[in-house]
Amino acid sequence: MTVAPHTFDDLHVGQVFEAGPRRVTRADIATFADVSGDHTRLHTDPEFAAGTPLGGLVAHGALSLAVATGLAHETGAFETTVVAFRSLEVSYDRPVFPDDALRLELEVAELDERPKPDRGRVRFEVRLRNQRDKIVLSGHWNLVLRRDDDAAAGG
């Protein structure tokens, strides 16, 4: 479900954007190993992974994060309004296994009119859940979004 583009001025604290589910396949994990260069055996060697406490292949944490950013794109809310993705803090709360289906919740946590009249800082709380509704990744993303033209003129 895609929503309209949201500028800084369209947001309020507590507002939630959702996307997904997105299934993470074994092929996605293999592709991610190649593009990242992270061929750690827990992510690439099924036999080795079967002998670990997790019992099998798991997705890279950075892949879960990548999928979260893809789901954020899929909301449609920010494609034309993001000026910059400044920083993030996330924890990898649970492993993501092949064929897990992930859903994103992106909640507006803080709004700051700086740094310029034509843009504002948004801090989002991020939650990525699996098909059992368990959080696999959580944290915060700090973005800069452009403001409405009239707000910028008034600022």
Add this chain to the structure above:
Amino acid sequence: MTVAPHTFDDLHVGQVFEAGPRRVTRADIATFADVSGDHTRLHTDPEFAAGTPLGGLVAHGALSLAVATGLAHETGAFETTVVAFRSLEVSYDRPVFPDDALRLELEVAELDERPKPDRGRVRFEVRLRNQRDKIVLSGHWNLVLRRDDDAAAGG
């Protein structure tokens, strides 16, 4: 240059691991758009990107982070000793353009013997630099590494 595996007990604060350069190609950015699902035009549409303040396509921030994890893998230091990648805080300091060549510096910032006798927590300071030695990504990663067997027995 690959180094030997490093357990928690092999580390000291200030120790630095390095890897790279790794060139990030336009093909890498396209692959990353597909696997993440983030098809934001700044990353996928050369004509659109040419009209933005950055003047052309740039890599996804999450791709820079992915490349940093791949370079960490390439050091060889942690392949068999990482128990978990717990969390991270990073900022995207500068854009990464196609064909930029990135180098990783991973510095041991804090060592904490918790949470169990057979493993310890390591906080790394992370710096990813481009071919002009400018930092494009910086922050911290929090990992759990296994300890030496004799340290575990003594702990």
